[in-house]
Amino acid sequence: MALIRDLLVQSAEMILVLALSPFVTGLIRKVKARLVRRVGPPLIQPYRELVRLLRKEVVLADNASWLFRAAPYLVFATTWVAAALVPTFAVGLLFSWSADLIAIVALLGSARFFLALAGMDVGTSFGGIGASREVMIASLAEPAMIMIIFSLALLAGSTQLSTIAAYMLSPHVGLRVTLAMALVALIMVGIAENARIPVDNPATHLELTMVHEAMVLEYSGRHLALIELSAALKLLLYLSLIACVFVPWGLAPPGATWSAYTLGAASYVAKLTAGAAALAVFETAIAKMRVFRVPSFLGAALMLGLLGTLFLFVSRGGL
Amino acid sequence: MIGFDFDVAHLLAGGLVLVSFLLLYQDRLSALLNIFALQAFVLSLAVAWQAYVQDAPHLYVTAAIALLFKAIAIPVALHRMIVRLGIHREIETVAGIGLTMLAGVGLVALSLVVLLHATAAENALAREDIAFALSVLLLGLLIMVTRRNAVSQVVGFMSMENGLVLAATGAKGMPLVVEFSVAFSILIAFIVIGIFLFRIRERFDTVDIEALDRARGGNR
Numbered sequence: 001m002a003l004i005r006d007l008l009v010q011s012a013e014m015i016l017v018l019a020l021s022p023f024v025t026g027l028i029r030k031v032k033a034r035l036v037r038r039v040g041p042p043l044i045q046p047y048r049e050l051v052r053l054l055r056k057e058v059v060l061a062d063n064a065s066w067l068f069r070a071a072p073y074l075v076f077a078t079t080w081v082a083a084a085l086v087p088t089f090a091v092g093l094l095f096s097w098s099a100d101l102i103a104i105v106a107l108l109g110s111a112r113f114f115l116a117l118a119g120m121d122v123g124t125s126f127g128g129i130g131a132s133r134e135v136m137i138a139s140l141a142e143p144a145m146i147m148i149i150f151s152l153a154l155l156a157g158s159t160q161l162s163t164i165a166a167y168m169l170s171p172h173v174g175l176r177v178t179l180a181m182a183l184v185a186l187i188m189v190g191i192a193e194n195a196r197i198p199v200d201n202p203a204t205h206l207e208l209t210m211v212h213e214a215m216v217l218e219y220s221g222r223h224l225a226l227i228e229l230s231a232a233l234k235l236l237l238y239l240s241l242i243a244c245v246f247v248p249w250g251l252a253p254p255g256a257t258w259s260a261y262t263l264g265a266a267s268y269v270a271k272l273t274a275g276a277a278a279l280a281v282f283e284t285a286i287a288k289m290r291v292f293r294v295p296s297f298l299g300a301a302l303m304l305g306l307l308g309t310l311f312l313f314v315s316r317g318g319l
Numbered sequence: 320m321i322g323f324d325f326d327v328a329h330l331l332a333g334g335l336v337l338v339s340f341l342l343l344y345q346d347r348l349s350a351l352l353n354i355f356a357l358q359a360f361v362l363s364l365a366v367a368w369q370a371y372v373q374d375a376p377h378l379y380v381t382a383a384i385a386l387l388f389k390a391i392a393i394p395v396a397l398h399r400m401i402v403r404l405g406i407h408r409e410i411e412t413v414a415g416i417g418l419t420m421l422a423g424v425g426l427v428a429l430s431l432v433v434l435l436h437a438t439a440a441e442n443a444l445a446r447e448d449i450a451f452a453l454s455v456l457l458l459g460l461l462i463m464v465t466r467r468n469a470v471s472q473v474v475g476f477m478s479m480e481n482g483l484v485l486a487a488t489g490a491k492g493m494p495l496v497v498e499f500s501v502a503f504s505i506l507i508a509f510i511v512i513g514i515f516l517f518r519i520r521e522r523f524d525t526v527d528i529e530a531l532d533r534a535r536g537g538n539r
Contacts, residue, residue, distance in 0.1 A: 176329070176330070177329060177333030178333075296344075296416045299416070299420055300420070303420045307337070311336075314447045314450055
């Protein structure tokens, strides 16, 4: 009986992230449009787009290999698993033994690997540009992410997200400069990984500046739907990662009652809304940077992670 | 050892190191001066917190000096100076921000390793204050090494002095006389440097240090 209940909760979480991710994307678009005094598309517009894309036929390039056709499914599957591993409304779910930060980074990394391969597969120049830029960004963002994970793991004594969230809720966290640095660095990495504005513009098809869009330019139909959905899932993943690690209030403990789960879900939606609104304000306020400035942006994130780890040693009082 | 006092002191001193990194990262002159003011402000907060923790009223005077002179007077004067020199919109060509940042992280790691080993017997608060102070000092030195503009070299010099003040407050028992004389010598140095800046500018039409190298017959 307990196993069935755990399975139910876990599958509820998987469905929840899948169902909420287009909503987050739509919310960001809506807030951004309202900030510049436009009406903006309705909140369900991303769902409609997905349905429309799923109905359309797939147009494949003549020289597309099996990899090109398989990549969307691989990308979607790995991203979905990674997003479902992050505790959203409850900790200690059935799969939480595998909800390890390093595992999540590895899943996202393999998704990116397949997408970059698919971008180069057809042999158009845009795909190549997009893939090489994406890999350049990733090669800088991943070390920064690993440094953030190191400092969190040193603090909490584990890389498991449930344990970290429990540690953050416990009273002996204290006021730590390391945590502030890790938060800023995680936000910077998240912005770069999700191709948000200072690094890449998600709404443009302007050739010279795009990174993510250039890679997926050749996709159409249900393949494109899957790729768009996994991009939305990835954004949701980073938002819930930040929410889970830095604002873990409201997370339901393992084996909680249904009302605790409902409360957790409500607080999760509230956190997502706040995060999406903040992201939209941030994106409206600043301009996109040149591609060649991205390394120094991500270098700053890496440096913050490194410094955070160093400071942790000082506060422990020994090396 | 892990208490609220320690956490706040850690936060403020760590914030000071972080602001030093911002100084290292920033390549626009007027933004650089704003960050320098921020650094002095954080320094005065850190010193005031030390005064409260150590129950040492004379440190409040140090904090007030940091706030008045270094967070307000000197940045305002420098702002005026760069406007008069006509370089307030200038963007400096720093050789490779990424490399500079890495060197900075290396310096911080070095100072932490050295000082945490050297002062193992002291109490935690003084140890980490001195470790962070040495980091701020070395970062100031790095700013002076990597910048070519005379004004940002001045900023690097001043931020080195901020590190010194942090070290002095961490080590208990710096007399007030020393404090005053350091503050005044900084002011005098500032005035002398200011005069020199205008002199350099008169003679070479620039405040770029490279021009001095060329005039000296340097090998570039």
